[in-house]
Amino acid sequence: MTDPRELVSLLETLCPMFLLVDQNGCIQQAGPTLQKLRPDLQLVGQGFLDVFELIRPRTVTTIPALMSMARAKLHLKFHDEPRTALKGLVAPLPHSGGAVINLSFGISILDAVRDYALTSADFSGTDLAIELLYLVEAKSAAMEASRSLNLRLQGAMLAAEEQAYTDTLTGLKNRRAMDHVLAHMISANSAFALMHLDLDFFKSVNDRLGHAAGDFVLQQAARIMLEETRDNDTVARVGGDEFVIVFKGLTREDTLEAIAGRLIQRLNEPMLFQNQKCSVSASIGTALSTQFQVLKAADILHAADLALYQAKRDGRSCHRLYSTLTNARP
Template sequence: MSGGTPCYKMLDVLCPMHVVLDQSGKIGFAGPTAKKLLPGRSLVGLGFLDIFEIKRPHAIETFEALRQKTGMKLHLRFRDPPHRELKGVLMEGPETGQVIVNLSFGISVADAVRDYKLTSADFAATDLTIEMLYLVEAKSAAMEASRQLNVRLQGARVEAEAQALTDTLTGLKNRRAMDQALEGLVASGESFAAMLIDLDYFKAVNDTLGHAAGDFVLGQVASIMLRETRTRDTVARVGGDEFVLLLREIDDASQAERIARRIINLLSEPMIFEGARCKISASAGTAMSRDYKIVSADQMLVDADLALYQSKKNGRGRHTFYAADLLQPPAEEPAPEIGAPASKQA
């Protein structure tokens, strides 16, 4: 039995998933797609009924019984795992005693295409499976395009949300982000400190050296504050030269004092912008959550602002903790609110 004859070349094109059986029921030739059904093994030389179990029609145990089913639709499956089920039709071959069985995957073709890594070249050109493969490929391409679009949209959404919570000049958190973080800390019940820091003499930098110098100073201030706090803390710019630090898991006032003192000392050092000295200082006020029976975000900010006012009143460049005996600012010089410039000399 030769697969090189015109007859078998024709079968390779018209029904590439066929096998040719000899008089004993052994496979003498397999089409190009049929050869892929047993990865790593050759079908040629194997008994057809040794490989396949005939499910319908029933009671087919011998090749002679199979030969009697010429023209009938067969339901069969591999005897070995994974027992893939196939459809088939059997016809007499051109040579004496030959039987040709044309196989197909039926409705499981999509799984078979995936498992055997088949392409449109593995099916007859007129096989409807070709159309299905085109549809599957189109669907896969559409799903991949949709997935990539969703990834881009998700990335754009995340970026937009990050921008909405970021101060564009310094890269610090903005007022909105600070409010969210503060509410989260209050809800969590953990001990924390809310520290307000206001720059002293910052207006003089803008007035004498210009806004470019002022922007430079704000960038330096942001860098110092980030460096002197921990990654789990929140550092936010909430006004022109006003900042809020939310220091997490702090129950000891001395920890907050050390952080405030380091920042104040560093900010008192002159900053050089294009050869010019930018001289500022900083005042700070802190409220500790441990000092409240019921912690309120708004009240802590008000009290920290009062402590900040006291630092300015006492000469600037210093840090004060809120205490109940702190004097309220006089009516003609009200304590600054978060987001509005604090009272200062310049």
């Protein structure tokens, strides 16, 4: 006959969630993992049915009935919290009248690992639960890696979209962005004003001081336009020294005249680049979306161009409204 101590050692190795009970259902030995589930309760000496509630088979309510359940699967839970669900198998010991009851978590293993901080050391080395834990861990790691990759891809996509709509020299919107804004406002039937601004004498700055000075002037002009407009307005560089400002919801001509006046005044002030004065001015033409019965982007852009050309013909460094032109056709 196997020495009882050898039997217990064998069971601890192969079945770390075993219970050794006597013929009266009193727990004689408990596997280390099972004891870990109830660290404050000494399982040895407790009655099996005092610790566990049998869920199935429902007909088993006594120890003799339990002992007769050889090879039948048991479904049980702890009486106290947390009421972890367990599965069991009874193996009677022929000479002692007792039995070995081997327990497992079944599909509750993930909850158990979380609730009791179990590790691979708490299971038999051949237990398929270990494989499941590794698969879950691998899946979690893969999902986390996937989420991280998706976030990076989204960030890269947003950065690429932002770059596609941005003028790299000035940081303003570009023509593509302006076209997108105009299409959106027109489709939404929003009222707006479109201001076309051209820097006068910019070519002479480039010719006299070089392209670095010209780039500096464009950057300073962009800064001034941003400072004189609102956050929900769109300032775009649409050509070498040409800019378009779209004023959302603003169609008051007196207000637009005042904004254009401030822009002209500030852009007329000489800019210093490496101790050299860079002198430009600004000619501006403005058209209103409300001047058109059927509005198209090309039409309002053309109207603002006509007003701009009139400002240049009138001596530059001034602002003209399309509505004041004698050949205006709203």
